Amino acid sequence: MPAPITPDAIAAANAPHEADLKRDYATLGERLSRRGIDIDAVKAKIAAFGVAVPSWGVGTGGTRFARFPGPGEPRGIFDKLDDCAMIHRLTAATPTVSLHIPWDRADPADLKAKAGSLGLAFDAMNSNTFSDAPGQPLSYKFGSLSHTDKAVRAQAVEHNLDCIEIGRAIGSTALTVWIGDGSNFPGQSHFSKALDRYLDAMREVYAGLPEGWRLFTEHKMYEPAFYSTVVQDWGTNYLIASELGPKAFCLVDLGHHAPNVNIEMIVARLIRFGKLGGFHFNDSRYGDDDLDAGSVDPYRLFLVFNELIDAELAGTDGFAPAHMLDQSHNVTDPIESLMASAMEVQRACACALLVDRAALAGFQEANDALMATTTLKTAFRTDVEPILAMARLEKGAAIDPLAAYRASGYRAKVAAERPAASAGGGGIV
Ligand SMILES: [Mn+2]
Numbered sequence: 001m002p003a004p005i006t007p008d009a010i011a012a013a014n015a016p017h018e019a020d021l022k023r024d025y026a027t028l029g030e031r032l033s034r035r036g037i038d039i040d041a042v043k044a045k046i047a048a049f050g051v052a053v054p055s056w057g058v059g060t061g062g063t064r065f066a067r068f069p070g071p072g073e074p075r076g077i078f079d080k081l082d083d084c085a086m087i088h089r090l091t092a093a094t095p096t097v098s099l100h101i102p103w104d105r106a107d108p109a110d111l112k113a114k115a116g117s118l119g120l121a122f123d124a125m126n127s128n129t130f131s132d133a134p135g136q137p138l139s140y141k142f143g144s145l146s147h148t149d150k151a152v153r154a155q156a157v158e159h160n161l162d163c164i165e166i167g168r169a170i171g172s173t174a175l176t177v178w179i180g181d182g183s184n185f186p187g188q189s190h191f192s193k194a195l196d197r198y199l200d201a202m203r204e205v206y207a208g209l210p211e212g213w214r215l216f217t218e219h220k221m222y223e224p225a226f227y228s229t230v231v232q233d234w235g236t237n238y239l240i241a242s243e244l245g246p247k248a249f250c251l252v253d254l255g256h257h258a259p260n261v262n263i264e265m266i267v268a269r270l271i272r273f274g275k276l277g278g279f280h281f282n283d284s285r286y287g288d289d290d291l292d293a294g295s296v297d298p299y300r301l302f303l304v305f306n307e308l309i310d311a312e313l314a315g316t317d318g319f320a321p322a323h324m325l326d327q328s329h330n331v332t333d334p335i336e337s338l339m340a341s342a343m344e345v346q347r348a349c350a351c352a353l354l355v356d357r358a359a360l361a362g363f364q365e366a367n368d369a370l371m372a373t374t375t376l377k378t379a380f381r382t383d384v385e386p387i388l389a390m391a392r393l394e395k396g397a398a399i400d401p402l403a404a405y406r407a408s409g410y411r412a413k414v415a416a417e418r419p420a421a422s423a424g425g426g427g428i429v
């Protein structure tokens with residue numbers, strides 16, 4: 001097994017860039033100090049910021065038309081963890097991995113040992129009742145937690161409880177539930193009855209939460225059901241989380257909304273009512289495209305973080321949203337996309353930390369629309385790359401993770417050991 005890149009190799013890759021970075025950091029620090037901002041404080045926040053990598057993200061994704069596997073694809077969860085470790089060593093931004101069961105099913109002791117040896121921990125568990133696992137007694141073709149057949153619902157509940165058990169054994173403290181349940185035809189499904197069945201099933205899952213765990217429900221407007229989905233929008237999701245209880249929260253996947261929906265405002269609403277659980281970061285152009293975070297609309301990502309930082313600074317009680325990437329890599333090396341995306345999320349966070357909040361509040365009170373929006377733009381337009389790079393350097397990660405990754409030859413090394421994949425193993429939620 002090729003070891004992920006060594007500290008010496010990273011230091012060698014950094015050496016030619018260190019002097020320039022220090023100059024750039026000092027220059028930016030001087031400019032920010034004129035705005036009353038302490039660059040070291042921003043850097044410390046970024047250094048402490050992490051976003052979880054989804055285990056399924058390190059494999060090549062695909063569309064429902066085709067999948068074009070890349071070289072050296074992970075053969076299973078242990079290969080996936082190696083790839084996740086590579087991402088974290090180079091970026092120091094992804095300390096945790098989010099598992100999907102049954103795709104990543106393995107002996108929990110082995111999972112924990114492998115992750116520990118790589119310096120990784122586990123984030124939220126993800127259940128899968130949107131496809132049929134081999135040998136599964138009952139099919140989810142017509143739904144899972146909201147299925148008309150009680151036996152199918154019971155099977156789906158049992159699977160979620162199983163995910164919790166695995167998670168408990170490996171140190172996870174949250175379960176994310178996304179279902180594909182819904183309908184393709186008007187009249188196919190009774191909206192209220194389906195939601196009631198879902199709520200009844202979810203109450204059983206909720207009852208199985210260990211002490212200190214949180215339950216995240218993820219809404220999605222369409223797909224795989226195209227006419228209606230049971231958990232279709234943030235409003236329904238909020239009602240679900242409210243019905244279930246204080247350990248239930250809403251998860252916001254940036255790709256799961258109708259076009260042009262004001263996602264940052266949804267975030268603010270969920271914060272206001274104490275039900276924001278976390279995020280699946282990605283980007284989209286037309287629908288649930290699962291493009292790399294910040295690749296199409298970095299300003300929207302910034303505006304989401306603007307709400308998060310606002311809530312954090314306001315000292316919102318119990319505010320601790322989970323951050324995770326959830327994207328599909330069809331034409332890029334997944335490791336490169338995940339590194340770039342983790343850094344985009346950090347960038348949005350860093351820019352949001354630069355917002356002059358006292359000035360913004362003043363402009364809002366004075367109804368000065370132009371100066372209010374300019375205040376946000378001033379923060380967004382600041383090139384914070386020296387802050388991100390310095391945070392990486394000081395944590396032993398790479399100043400330029402993409403260049404260091406390419407220079408390492410990691411992909412060619414794992415390709416020599418991992419037979420070419422022909423299909424399968426993908427999945428986007
Ligand atoms: Mn998602």
